[in-house]
Amino acid sequence: MRVETVLREKFGYDSFRKGQKEIIEDVVTRKNVIGLLPTGAGKSICYQLPAYIMEGSVVVVSPLLSLMEDQVAQLRQIGEKRVIAFNSFRTFEEKRYAIAHLHTFKFIFVSPEMLQYDRFAHALARLKVALFVVDEAHCISQWGHEFRTDYMKIKDCLQQIGYPPVLALTATATKEVLHDITVSLGLQNVAYHLHSIDRPNIAIKVEHLRGMEEKKERLYELVQQLQGPGIIYCSSRVLSEQLAEALKEKGMDGVEAYHGGMEHEKRMLIQQQFMKDQLSIISSTSAFGMGVNKPNIRFVIHVQYPTNMEAYLQEIGRAGRDGKNSIAILLSTPLDDEVPLAMVKEELPTKAQVRQLYTMLMKANDTTMEALEMYCTRMIGLDEAKWRFLTYQLELLGVIVDSAVQKNKLNEDTFHRICTIIESRVQHKLRNLYGMKEWLHTETCRREAYLRIFGETVENRPVNCCDRCGINLTAYERTDEGKVSSLFSWPEELRQLFRIEGMGDS
C-alpha cells in the first residue's frame, strides 16, 4: 500500500508536511532513522503511519506518562483500539493481561524504566516488533547519563529483542547530541533526517538588569504589557510559587505556579486549565513544557537561565506553535550564575561520596540492595538519582552483578574509573553551561549565535529577530481594550528605552 493512501484513509490528510514522507519511506524499508523535526511538524505520524504498512507491533518509548496517555487517546480518536500505555497507571491485573496478550496490540507505549521490568521485557522479546520508536530522543542525552539511567539500557533491550528497526525523534539536538543518541542506542547505518531547529516567529531578547528586585519589577511590567498566554521559567520551586503569588497580588488573573513538587492531580489540572485558556500565565520550573502542544503561547520569560542552550531552546520553543509572532525574553543579572553552576555540580556524586560508598560496600555482607540504598541515603547523603547513577556505573564495571556485590572488583581501579566518569560528565556539563553563559553576552545577532551552536546558519532573518538586530516590543503588547497598554504612555516607553540602553553589555 502506498504511504499516501494510508495517510488519506487512516489519518485523513491529503499531503505530508515537510520532512514526514522522507522519514516514513526510510522507516518502512526498515532503516534506522533519526529525525530532527521542529515542534509542531507532526512527528507522531512518522511512526503511526508505518504501523499500518509494517507487519508487527510498534513499541514507543516515551519519557512521560502524560505523553503516553495523550498518544493513546489520539490513536483511539482515529479509531485504533489496539493501543496500550504499559505503565504504572495500569493495575496489576491489567498488566498481567497485557503481557499475556501483547501481540494483540499494534501500539505499545512504554517508559524506559518499564523496559527493565523482566516480565515485560521477556514478553517483548517474543513479540514481532515492526518498529522501535524513541520519542523525545534528546532525553537520552539530557537525562540518560545520570538522572534516568534506564535510558542508557534501551541499547541492551534492543539487543534482546533482536535489533528491530529504530526511529528516534526529537525537536532539539545539537550535532553532539545526535551523535550521543546514535551511540547510546548502539545504532548503525543510520539515516539522518535533519531539519532546522530555528523558529523565525520567535523574537529573542535578553535584558540585563542589576538584581533580583529589579528583575521582579521588570517581570511584573512585562507580564502586564505583553500579549498572553505566556510561561515564566525560573530555577526553583519556591521562586515559581513566589512569582505566581506576587502576580496574583498585583491583581492579575489566571496565574498559577507549576513544578515537580506539586501533587500530580494539581499539576494535571493546571496544565489542562492552561491548555483551555482558563489560565493565561504559568510560573514554573523546567517541569512544565514537554508535551504541551498549546498553539497560542505568545511569550516565554526566563527569570533565571537554564544550564544549557538546548534546554533554553526547548523552553522558548513552546511559544508560537501556531506560527504567529511570539517573543522570548530572558532577564539577566550579573548574580545569576550561581544557581545553574550549583545545579551542574550537585547533579553528580562527589569523589568523597564514592569513597564512602566503596568503604560501605567492603564492609557489607549479604546485604540487600534496598538496605544498602537506605544506608547510602542516610549516611552518605546520596539521593535516589545519585544512588541509581552509581549502581548503574557499578553494574557497567561488573562490581554489581545481579544485585550482588563482587568484592574482588571493589578495588582502586574501578574506583578511579567511576571518578573519571563523574569528572568528565561534570566538565561536559560545565562546557554546556559556559556556552549558555557566553550566549547571554553575545554582542552579535542572538539567532545567528544559537544556530551556530546547533551547526546551522540563519536562512531567513525575521523582521523582529533579536535585541541585537532590533526588536519593536510594541508588536507583542496586548491589544485587548487597551486597558493595559494605556499604562505604557511615552514617558514609560522612554524610561524603558533608557533602561535597555543603559543596562547593555559592558
Added chain:
DNA sequence: CGTTTAATATGTATATATTAAACGGTGCCATACT
C-alpha cells in the same frame, strides 16, 4: 546569589537571637502505610 534549615550561644529557662551550613531542577517505579 538568596533563602531555608540546622547548629550554636546565651544564660540560667525553654525560648530566642545569632551564625553557619546546605540547597536550589527534571520522572519513572514499587511498596509500604495511612
